[in-house]
Amino acid sequence: xxxxxxxxxxxxxxxxxxxIPYITAGDPAPAHTVGFMHALxxxxxxxxxxxxxxxxxxxxxxxxxxxCERALKNGTTLAHLFDMVxxxxxxxxxxxxxxxxxxxxVERIGYxxxxxxAQEAGVDGVLTxxxxxxxxxxxxxxxxxxxxxxxxxxxxxxxxxxxxxxxAHGEGYLYYVSLKGVxxxxxxNAADVAKRLAPLxxxxxxxxxxxxxxxxxxxxxxxxxxxDGVIVGSALxxxxxxxxxxxxxxPGQLTAVLAEMRHAMDALSS
Amino acid sequence: MPDARGHFGPYGGRFVSETLxxxxxxxxxxxxxxxxxxxxxxxxxxxxxxYVGRPSPLYHAERWSRVLGGAQIWLKRExxxxxxxHKVNNTIGQALLAKxxxxxxxxxxxxxxxxxxxxxxxAARLGLECDVYMGAAxxxxxxxxxxxxxxxxxxxxxxxxxxxxxxxxxxEALRDWVTNVDDTFYIIGTVAGPHPYPLLVRDxxxxxxxxxxxxxxxxxGRLPDALIACVGGGSNAMGLFYPFVEDDEVAMxxxxxxxxxxxxxxxxxxxxxxxxxxVLHGNRTYLMSDESGQVSDTHSIxxxxxxxxxxxxxxxxxxxxxxxxxxxxxxxxxxxxRELTHMEGIMPALESAHAxxxxxxxxxxxxxxxxxxxxxxxxxxxxxxxxxxLDGVEF
Numbered sequence: 001x002x003x004x005x006x007x008x009x010x011x012x013x014x015x016x017x018x019x020i021p022y023i024t025a026g027d028p029a030p031a032h033t034v035g036f037m038h039a040l041x042x043x044x045x046x047x048x049x050x051x052x053x054x055x056x057x058x059x060x061x062x063x064x065x066x067x068c069e070r071a072l073k074n075g076t077t078l079a080h081l082f083d084m085v086x087x088x089x090x091x092x093x094x095x096x097x098x099x100x101x102x103x104x105x106v107e108r109i110g111y112x113x114x115x116x117x118a119q120e121a122g123v124d125g126v127l128t129x130x131x132x133x134x135x136x137x138x139x140x141x142x143x144x145x146x147x148x149x150x151x152x153x154x155x156x157x158x159x160x161x162x163x164x165x166x167x168a169h170g171e172g173y174l175y176y177v178s179l180k181g182v183x184x185x186x187x188x189n190a191a192d193v194a195k196r197l198a199p200l201x202x203x204x205x206x207x208x209x210x211x212x213x214x215x216x217x218x219x220x221x222x223x224x225x226x227x228d229g230v231i232v233g234s235a236l237x238x239x240x241x242x243x244x245x246x247x248x249x250x251p252g253q254l255t256a257v258l259a260e261m262r263h264a265m266d267a268l269s270s
Numbered sequence: 271m272p273d274a275r276g277h278f279g280p281y282g283g284r285f286v287s288e289t290l291x292x293x294x295x296x297x298x299x300x301x302x303x304x305x306x307x308x309x310x311x312x313x314x315x316x317x318x319x320x321y322v323g324r325p326s327p328l329y330h331a332e333r334w335s336r337v338l339g340g341a342q343i344w345l346k347r348e349x350x351x352x353x354x355x356h357k358v359n360n361t362i363g364q365a366l367l368a369k370x371x372x373x374x375x376x377x378x379x380x381x382x383x384x385x386x387x388x389x390x391x392x393a394a395r396l397g398l399e400c401d402v403y404m405g406a407a408x409x410x411x412x413x414x415x416x417x418x419x420x421x422x423x424x425x426x427x428x429x430x431x432x433x434x435x436x437x438x439x440x441x442e443a444l445r446d447w448v449t450n451v452d453d454t455f456y457i458i459g460t461v462a463g464p465h466p467y468p469l470l471v472r473d474x475x476x477x478x479x480x481x482x483x484x485x486x487x488x489x490x491g492r493l494p495d496a497l498i499a500c501v502g503g504g505s506n507a508m509g510l511f512y513p514f515v516e517d518d519e520v521a522m523x524x525x526x527x528x529x530x531x532x533x534x535x536x537x538x539x540x541x542x543x544x545x546x547x548x549v550l551h552g553n554r555t556y557l558m559s560d561e562s563g564q565v566s567d568t569h570s571i572x573x574x575x576x577x578x579x580x581x582x583x584x585x586x587x588x589x590x591x592x593x594x595x596x597x598x599x600x601x602x603x604x605x606x607x608r609e610l611t612h613m614e615g616i617m618p619a620l621e622s623a624h625a626x627x628x629x630x631x632x633x634x635x636x637x638x639x640x641x642x643x644x645x646x647x648x649x650x651x652x653x654x655x656x657x658x659x660l661d662g663v664e665f
Contacts, residue, residue: 054563054564055432055564055565056432056437056438056441056550056551056565057441058287058441058444058445058551059287059289059444059445059448061445062431065431069431072564077562078562078563079562102549103285103549104548104549104550104557104559104563104564104565105562105563105564106563107547107548107549107554107563108546108548108559108561108562108563109562109563129287130285130286130287130549130552131285131549132284132285132286132288132291134275134284135275135283135284135285152288153287153288154288155287155288155289155291155292156289157288157289157290157291157292157293157451158288158291158292159292159295162291162292162295166288177287177288177289180289180448180449180450180451180452181289181445181448181449182445182448182449185449
């Protein structure tokens with residue numbers, strides 16, 4: 001069983017919701033990322049989304065865009081990313097890792113080579129922001145053969161027909177984008193999210209995780225009431241940005257943000 | 271025609287974040303319902319005739335042809351269009367689509383500012399709110415067009431990220447569109463982007479080639495031997511070439527921005543420098559990127575061609591060999607700019623001067639009874655500051 005499915009099975013039996021932090025790999029420099037990943041797990045992360053830095057992150061707001069710029073300026077490559085996951089796996093064999101990014105870096109090294117390297121490094125899932133299921137005919141099966149989950153986005157603008165197609169292709173979990181807009185945009189409306197998640201429950205058994213607009217314990221808890229998981233990115237990446245000159249202080253900062261969310265979410269189930 | 275999902279062979283498609291899928295499906299439906307609608311076409315044709323000033327002439331550059339000592343050079347005068355470039359054909363078309371879609375706001379990306387000006391113009395005419403994204407480097411080198419857009423009532427938003435040029439402006443426009451997708455129509459300026467944009471921008475610009483074909487038959491007495499057009503994203507070349515695609519006897523040349531020379535790496539010539547395939551801005555195409563798939567910095571004297579990718583149908587035409595893609599370096603472009611200005615009294619846009627630079631190469635290798643049509647895609651007024659700076663002239 002894929003580590004992602006395993007993790008959701010465990011969480012379900014415990015009556016808990018998944019906390020899924022996102023950081024951009026190599027931000028502020030490649031040497032720090034593995035340490036950050038371990039800190040996130042200690043603070044209560046269930047799954048880690050590791051961003052693949054890209055020169056043109058069109059679906060992201062300025063916070064993650066600048067994280068990509070820092071990572072690339074400091075020489076982060078896809079090869080580094082696989083090394084990071086490999087190193088992370090030496091001390092952590094259970095926390096699922098999802099690579100999240102854009103298609104061009106994958107196209108450049110080739111679908112097969114990318115999937116081979118990801119599997120070998122210990123990656124569990126892949127979310128390609130600009131690859132909808134209609135364009136995944138070739139890549140999808142290649143990931144599946146290697147036991148890597150294809151994770152897809154559903155947006156507030158997604159029609160029910162399209163949502164059904166996306167669910168049919170999706171594995172691991174469904175990433176529900178809570179807002180129209182880019183990452184790090186305005187605060188989400190939990191009631192709207194609940195309204196949108198309900199029909200998705202009827203068409204899929206995939207865990208529904210919600211991202212975009214989650215910034216603190218209160219918003220995380222609101223969302224955790226209706227979703228199976230909470231994804232938090234810009235709130236963490238902001239802390240990395242603010243402390244990029246003193247990277248040794250960053251793990252403590254990340255832990256503080258995440259622990260507050262973990263606490264607020266777990267308070268729901270207790 | 272592309273396939274049902276917008277693929278031209280292995281190129282094209284719809285590679286966007288999920289939030290935009292709905293908007294693109296909606297646009298596709300709107301366009302499909304209007305594409306063959308005689309009323310829509312009549313409205314489009316009326317605007318092209320009475321607002322844009324079409325047909326644009328096919329002008330025989332006799333003096334320049336004589337000096338070059340080869341083929342007869344004809345210029346398709348898109349520079350005479352309202353707003354000064356071919357860009358207005360497409361913005362008229364998309365503005366009609368925006369109107370039919372009931373969206374009160376339009377956005378655009380622009381490099382040299384020609385597409386931005388054309389969009390601001392149609393927005394002014396239809397009373398639409400208009401925001402134009404422009405790389406900060408281009409805002410600096412195209413001050414005249416920035417001011418023109420302000421006068422037209424548009425807001426110009428400088429983009430500081432990345433290379434501060436056209437590709438970054440397009441990223442930012444896509445971010446805006448994702449956020450404001452309910453009330454905003456994105457007028458893309460070239461034959462790239464997610465399906466159906468490459469198709470509809472081609473359709474709106476194909477008027478250039480249809481006219482050139484008819485005018486050639488009338489004025490030359492037959493089809494020309496060759497066509498030349500500059501290629502950034504490739505919209506003016508697409509417009510000229512498309513109606514001639516089945517005419518095998520007509521050779522076609524797409525001229526990319528060679529910058530300092532393709533061998534130096536400082537250029538914007540994905541096709542003629544054999545860039546790898548990639549995915550950017552919603553479509554698969556040839557794309558300048560490094561081994562990690564990071565999009566490369568580009569360089570061109572002309573802001574309008576300073577783009578690392580190219581429209582997907584051009585990528586297919588390269589593969590099947592229908593169009594020859596070559597490049598012209600900045601110095602040769604300036605030479606052609608000066609030569610046409612001196613010899614014909616026509617000041618071309620620096621984009622169009624790329625096509626002229628290749629005409630200078632090609633014409634002398636042809637006979638005087640052969641004919642060459644060059645797309646003069648825009649006029650050079652906007653580039654006067656750039657050229658003046660090189661001449662050391664200050665205003």
